[in-house]
Every structure is written in structure tokens, then in C-alpha cells.
Amino acid sequence: METILVLTHADESGAALTKASLEAVTAGKELAARLNAALTIGIVAANGSAAAEAVASAGARLLAVSGADFAQARFASDAAACEALCRTAGATIVLAPGSSRFTRVAAAVAHRLGGLVDTHITAIGGKESVEATRWFYRQRVEAVLTRKAQPWFLLLDSGTHAAFAGEPAAVTVEEVAVELPALRTTVTGLRAPSQGAETIRPDAKLLFVAGAGWTKKQPDGQTHTAEAAELILGLLGATSASLGSSKSLVDQGSDGQPVLPFLTHLNQIGQTGATPRHAKGLATCCHGEEPHVVGWRFIGERRAVSLDANCGWSRGKADVVYVADAFQVIARLNAKLDSAKP
Ligand SMILES: Cc1cc2nc3c(=O)[nH]c(=O)nc-3n(C[C@H](O)[C@H](O)[C@H](O)COP(=O)(O)OP(=O)(O)OC[C@H]3O[C@@H](n4cnc5c(N)ncnc54)[C@H](O)[C@@H]3O)c2cc1C
Secondary structure (H helix, E strand, O other): OOEEEEEEEEOOOOOOEOHHHHHHHHHHHHHHHHHOOEEEEEEEEOOHHHHHHHHHHHOOEEEEEEOHHHOOOOHHHHHHHHHHHHHHHOOOEEEEEOOHHHHHHHHHHHHHOOOEEEEEEEEEEOOOOOEEEEEEOOOOEEEEEOOOOOOEEEEEOOOOOOOOOOOOOOOOOEEOOOOOOOOOOOOOOOOOOOOOOOOOOOOOOEEEEEOHHHHOOOOOOOOOHHHHHHHHHHHHHHHOOEEEEOHHHHHOOOOOOOOOOOOOHHHEEOOOOEOOOOOEEEEEOOOOOHHHHHHHOOOOEEEEEEOOOOOOHHHHHOOEEEEOOHHHHHHHHHHHHHHOOO
């Protein structure tokens, strides 16, 4: 009989679980119901009791490692907290969000417990045993894994499960004591882009992709990089879409060509970039070549605006292709969005 532990952690407030943690709770509940197994939720947070309120109705045993030492991500304290939670729960299967915080410690914790870890899990199936699904070779090959090692840690990709949304309630949590090792790292604070400046928004409904065409010579023989930047930022501001890019466009910075200053390699979508999960995607000034489009694997509905009627998107990679000048299309779209503002 399996004992399932879902490891979760709080967001910056220290008292509320992250969305990815709540997604892991959903995966844990589904798995526990299917295997008829006991479910435990382990919380790492400054205030574990407050964070636990959101999962009060999950029907799980609730464990927490709480306190100021666990307010922020740090290898030594997070690894010690997760290890203590796993030992207390007697877990054979550990599900956790694939957040940077847990991805950093999961392998070490699995090693300390004599277990194994698999990452980027997108689905968990199986009725008698656990079957974990993940993609390999840049989302081209899908594999289903089973393992005998215990505990088996499964780090879940975000966006693959619905976030648990039960009625919040005050709840009693079992506090787990942790003996901390000497802490060599002091977290002095967080430095993040100011709100609104961040262009990568994994939770956005729309992925807006800018391709190299935005900085290429246009029919008038000139480049219009400043206008391109204004149009793209205008659309992002009006729609809160996430900004993706082709490799050619982000590479231009290092090639000394005209660049859009708000783009970095972190925006790159594709084989050597990201594979986000948005409901819809709109590509502009992008050719739609396979190494780029492979990053669109999990985008629900794909549309593209390209001047080239024979581009990769037109050859079956997009649901809708507008053969048009993206400068004109986005300018018209921004004007419509502007006039629709309340
Ligand atoms: C090993 C390897 C890995 C790679 N990994 C990636 C990856 O992860 N991600 C990635 O993106 N690429 C990747 N590439 C590169 C990829 O093959 C393409 O070269 C790249 O995606 C092309 O970018 P693009 O479509 O923006 O540029 P281009 O091919 O230059 O296309 C620009 C397009 O813009 C259109 N255009 C120009 N002006 C306008 C306008 N006003 N309105 C509308 N359309 C306009 C043009 O018609 C053209 O179709 C990889 C390549 C290799 C070899």
C-alpha cells in the first residue's frame, strides 16, 4: 500500500500556498483516490497553519514545518524541512511542484531517503501502481515511467493539473520539528522586476510571440525597431499576455543587430527554449520553423501573422494564419483594445 505525500510551499506572503503547490494537491488527491491510499500534505512556510487553511477540505493529514527560517528558499533549510516531512509521513510516493524552490532540493532529499526523483511529470496514471508521464527530447517523445524505488519523488510541471480549490477553513496542523544544520546562506531579500515589467507570465491565457521579422527591413526598405517595441509593449499592456520570442530575434542582441531591449533568451520558445502551456498563442513576424514550433506543443489554439503565405505556420502548424503585415495588424488591434477600455 502506497503512502502519498504532497510537498507544498508558501508564496512570498509566507501564509498562502503557491498555485503550483495547489496543483500538486489536486494530483495527490486524484492519485490517492485511485490507489485507495492515505494522503498527507506537507507544508513548508513561515506560517504553516495559515497556509494549511486552503487545503483544509482536501481530506488529508496535514503536516507543516513553520517558522522564519522557512520563509524563503534556501537549500539547507528547505532540504531539512522536506526530509523531516517525508520521514514523518512515511511516504512512499512524494509529489511536489516543479518550482525552483523544490527543484533545487528534491534530488538531495530523495538521496538522503534512499529514493529516486523524476522531474517534469505531466500526468500520473495507473490503478495498481503509479505510472508517471513525461516528455523527452524536447517534447517529441512521451514516456510512461514506473519505478520500484521508494520514496519516489515526482516533480510536476505547472499547468498540468487544476489548482485545488476547496472551501478554506481553520484547521489543526501537526507541526514537525526540524533540526537545522549550520546555515551558511542568509537570505537578505528578493529582487524582482517591478510589477508590469515582467514579460514572462506563465499563467496568462495568451502567448504572444515576436519573431525576427519585427526588426527586419520592411517594404519601405527601412527597419522600424522602435515602432515594433511600442506596438508589442502596447499589446502586452492591454492583454497581459506572456511574451515569447523566436531564437533568431533574441540572438540578434549578440550579433549587434537592432534589438528589442525587453527580450532575453528567457523569452525564447522552442527546441532550445521554453515549452509553455497557454490556452492560445499568436505568433507575429515569425516563420514557424520546426525548432521554434516544437515549443508550441502544449499551446491550445495557434494563430500566426506573417507576410509569407508559404511560411511554416501555413504549412499545417497553425490553426489560423493571417497573411498580413503585423505592424498594421497589431496597430489596429491595439487601437481596438484601447477603445474597448472601460
Ligand atoms: C539546433 C537548433 C535549435 C534551434 N532552436 C530554436 C528555438 O528553440 N527556438 C526558435 O525560435 N528557433 C530555434 N532555432 C532556429 C529556427 O530554426 C529558426 O531559425 C528561427 O525560429 C527563425 O526565427 P524567425 O521565424 O523569427 O525568423 P525568420 O526566419 O527570419 O522569419 C521572419 C519572418 O517574419 C516575417 N515578416 C517580416 N516582416 C513582417 C511583417 N511586417 N509582418 C508579418 N510578418 C513579417 C517574414 O516573412 C518571415 O517569415 C533552432 C535552430 C537550430 C538549428
